[in-house]
Amino acid sequence: xxxxxxxxxxxxxxxxxxxxxxxxxxxxxxxxxxxxxxxxxxxxxxxxxxxxxxxxxxxxxxxxxxxxxxxxxxxxxxxxxxxxxxxxxxxxxxxxxxxxxxxxxxxxxxxxxxxxxxxxxxxxxxxxxxxxxxxxxxxxxxxxxxxxxxxxxxxxxxxxxxxxxxxxxxxxxxxxxxxxxxxxxxxxxxxxxxxxxxxxxxxxxxxxxxxxxxxxxxxxxxxxxxxxxxxxxxxxxxxxxxxxxxxxxxxxxxxxxxxxxxxxxxxxxxxxxxxxxxxxxxxxxxxxxxxxxxxxxxxxxxxxxxxxxxxxxxxxxxxxxxxxxxxxxxxxxxxxxxxxxxxxxxxxxxxxxxxxxxxxxxxxxxxxxxxxxxxxxxxxxxxxxxxxxxxxxxxxx
Numbered sequence: 001x002x003x004x005x006x007x008x009x010x011x012x013x014x015x016x017x018x019x020x021x022x023x024x025x026x027x028x029x030x031x032x033x034x035x036x037x038x039x040x041x042x043x044x045x046x047x048x049x050x051x052x053x054x055x056x057x058x059x060x061x062x063x064x065x066x067x068x069x070x071x072x073x074x075x076x077x078x079x080x081x082x083x084x085x086x087x088x089x090x091x092x093x094x095x096x097x098x099x100x101x102x103x104x105x106x107x108x109x110x111x112x113x114x115x116x117x118x119x120x121x122x123x124x125x126x127x128x129x130x131x132x133x134x135x136x137x138x139x140x141x142x143x144x145x146x147x148x149x150x151x152x153x154x155x156x157x158x159x160x161x162x163x164x165x166x167x168x169x170x171x172x173x174x175x176x177x178x179x180x181x182x183x184x185x186x187x188x189x190x191x192x193x194x195x196x197x198x199x200x201x202x203x204x205x206x207x208x209x210x211x212x213x214x215x216x217x218x219x220x221x222x223x224x225x226x227x228x229x230x231x232x233x234x235x236x237x238x239x240x241x242x243x244x245x246x247x248x249x250x251x252x253x254x255x256x257x258x259x260x261x262x263x264x265x266x267x268x269x270x271x272x273x274x275x276x277x278x279x280x281x282x283x284x285x286x287x288x289x290x291x292x293x294x295x296x297x298x299x300x301x302x303x304x305x306x307x308x309x310x311x312x313x314x315x316x317x318x319x320x321x322x323x324x325x326x327x328x329x330x331x332x333x334x335x336x337x338x339x340x341x342x343x344x345x346x347x348x349x350x351x352x353x354x355x356x357x358x359x360x361x362x363x364x365x366x367x368x369x370x371x372x373x374x375x376x377x378x379x380x381x382x383x384x385x386x387x388x389x390x391x392x393x394x395x396x397x
Contacts, residue, residue, distance in 0.1 A: 046395075076262065083248040113263055113264065143365060174199045227245075282317065336373075
């Protein structure tokens with residue numbers, strides 16, 4: 001991490017400035033941000049940024065392989081397989097922990113990946129607020145590939161709205177307004193002009209989707225999908241009450257729900273390289289490793305860290321009833337390289353790609369960061385600490 005930039009930031013940091021930062025962040029929002037936002041952004045060195053770029057390219061090259069769909073067909077649970085899948089994801093998110101290799105170099109290590117949207121709208125607002133409150137200079141950017149704020153938002157619009165009118169595209173989640181990430185939904189709405197709908201607001205007529213607007217039915221041409229099926233897993237009768245979005249419908253998915261499963265923990269065993277931890281499907285392991293303390297056990301079909309076994313024991317492996325649905329992954333040990341006023345903090349950087357229709361490959365556009373002092377990255381594991389939570393990484397132009 002950039003030591004000079006960190007020193008300057010910490011010297012000028014105060015609790016009062018952080019309070020001002022949060023006040024500014026929440027100004028104009030219908031309700032305050034519902035997750036913890038960290039006291040500081042991350043400042044990357046050019047070297048670490050370049051390692052992230054190389055790591056991301058290697059992983060995207062695997063996703064671009066002609067046989068990728070064949071490799072990942074089993075990833076999609078039968079009951080959540082949605083009709084009319086397209087040929088590529090519109091979003092790719094790659095999560096890297098900041099670690100130290102055997103030679104003592106600071107390197108990124110892949111933690112997880114997903115073919116699903118992240119906080120593409122909120123991160124712009126977050127970076128703007130850090131920059132304003134803490135006087136971060138114009139030589140720093142959160143964007144990749146020479147993108148600036150204006151053409152980032154143009155790329156986001158091209159990806160989500162495409163050739164349609166904003167009112168023909170809806171952002172949809174199961175209970176959109178109640179999600180912890182709803183702030184991102186409404187910032188996206190502000191930038192793109194698209195409505196935000198809950199699942200039960202979708203209406204179907206003759207295989208087409210509609211929503212009610214000013215007493216009339218408006219046809220939906222595209223759904224910017226933010227719904228994860230895990231959130232409705234516990235309601236087996238859900239599609240008796242709302243539109244069954246799994247069946248063939250005359251609508252475009254941005255991105256199609258099947259990509260959430262194809263680009264996921266399921267993909268990890270197919271990836272190789274210096275920045276990817278060794279990962280195997282549990283049913284493909286010939287012998288249980290003797291050094292299980294160096295591994296984590298992860299269920300394929302869960303999200304937000306649920307079900308992960310960190311301190312793995314032999315009986316944990318032996319008690320798994322469906323080993324084809326689990327992976328055994330080499331443990332990634334985060335290095336607490338961000339220096340807070342009272343010690344080191346762990347970092348995770350998420351690379352966020354956009355892939356509009358008509359493009360041959362995705363574009364690395366923006367990033368998301370998370371700070372942690374807990375055993376796992378994520379808000380739920382860090383609620384009793386400070387200098388933790390959501391953030392963003394700045395890089396030199």
